[in-house]
Amino acid sequence: MEMNGMMGGFYKLSVLIMRFSLTNVLWVLFNFPIVYILLTLLVGDISNLQMGLLMIAILAPFIFFPATAAMYGVVRKWVMGDGDIPIFRSFLRYYKENYKRSFLVGVVFTLFWTSWVLNYLMFFQQQSVFFKVMFLVITAFFFTWNAYFFSYTVHFEMKFFPSLKSSFILAIGSPFSTIGVALINGALIFISFTFTFLIPFFVGSLSAYLSFLYFYKVIQKAMKAQGVNEKVTSSPSLEG
Numbered sequence: 001m002e003m004n005g006m007m008g009g010f011y012k013l014s015v016l017i018m019r020f021s022l023t024n025v026l027w028v029l030f031n032f033p034i035v036y037i038l039l040t041l042l043v044g045d046i047s048n049l050q051m052g053l054l055m056i057a058i059l060a061p062f063i064f065f066p067a068t069a070a071m072y073g074v075v076r077k078w079v080m081g082d083g084d085i086p087i088f089r090s091f092l093r094y095y096k097e098n099y100k101r102s103f104l105v106g107v108v109f110t111l112f113w114t115s116w117v118l119n120y121l122m123f124f125q126q127q128s129v130f131f132k133v134m135f136l137v138i139t140a141f142f143f144t145w146n147a148y149f150f151s152y153t154v155h156f157e158m159k160f161f162p163s164l165k166s167s168f169i170l171a172i173g174s175p176f177s178t179i180g181v182a183l184i185n186g187a188l189i190f191i192s193f194t195f196t197f198l199i200p201f202f203v204g205s206l207s208a209y210l211s212f213l214y215f216y217k218v219i220q221k222a223m224k225a226q227g228v229n230e231k232v233t234s235s236p237s238l239e240g
Contacts, residue, residue, distance in 0.1 A: 019087065023074050024205040026091050030067035034059055057114055061106025068208070069102040070095035073154040075209040079216050098153055104160055105153070109146060116142070140182035145171045147181055147211035155212075155219070174218045181214050 028035055034056050041052045073094030077085045120135060148167035152158060158166065171178050185207050192203045 015083075019078065019083065020205045020209070021201040022087050023071055023091065024201050024203065026088065027067050027071045027204045028200050030070070030095070031064055034064055057110050060110045061103050065106030065109070066095055066099045066102040068204075069098040069150055069153050071205060071208045072150040072212055073098065075205065075212050076151075076154050076216075078209065079213050094154065101153055101160055101163075105149060105164070108164070109149075112142075140186065141171060141178060143185060144178045144181045144211075147185070147207075148215055150208070151212045151215035155216070170215070170218065177214045177218045181211050184210050184214075 037052050037055055037059075041049060070091045074085070074087060074090050077083070077090070116139070145168055148170050149163060152163045152167050152170075156163070156166075188203055188207050188210075192199045
């Protein structure tokens with residue numbers, strides 16, 4: 001029996017909370033080694049900071065990027081109107097199906113982000129406020145590029161390098177969407193540092209959902225303008 005009114009609204013809200021929290025918990029569990037290292041650095045002795053960050057960089061292509069792609073695969077179904085998928089089983093399936101591509105992009109992006117952070121520590125940190133702001137803006141753009149790549153990975157049947165190129169072009173060619181994704185994720189990061197108890201349950205899945213939502217709207221608008229049927233190009237491995 002369908003519930004209406006306040007009880008119906010409460011039920012829908014509880015279902016949403018369950019979906020986001022379960023997906024986020026799975027993502028955290030699959031990244032447990034990285035989470036453990038981060039907790040060790042934050043709570044314990046930070047004298048081994050460089051070693052801890054090196055370990056995270058080594059582990060990221062193997063676990064962080066495949067788990068994040070799996071999370072994007074789950075939220076993709078929600079955005080497209082299929083909210084009743086079995087979350088745990090779907091997460092595992094998307095993890096396996098996208099592991100190779102996620103590992104490859106993990107190697108590329110880990111090397112990229114490592115060099116980017118090192119450049120900041122060695123050069124930009126000593127620059128003026130203007131350069132620091134520019135660094136932050138460019139970092140937000142790169143973050144959106146990463147989010148769009150995950151969206152391309154789970155939404156289209158494309159090869160690795162075309163996905164990298166297409167996601168980069170989309171981030172440049174849709175500035176308002178890029179700004180929206182960057183601002184929303186920046187707000188989520190700020191909130192996560194303010195209310196740390198939200199990190200294990202919501203931050204990752206909310207970030208993935210909102211990022212894919214922006215991506216999906218931009219892609220739909222572009223395809224409609226070109227008269228392309230989206231179902232022709234969507235990844236068949238994620239349908240059903």
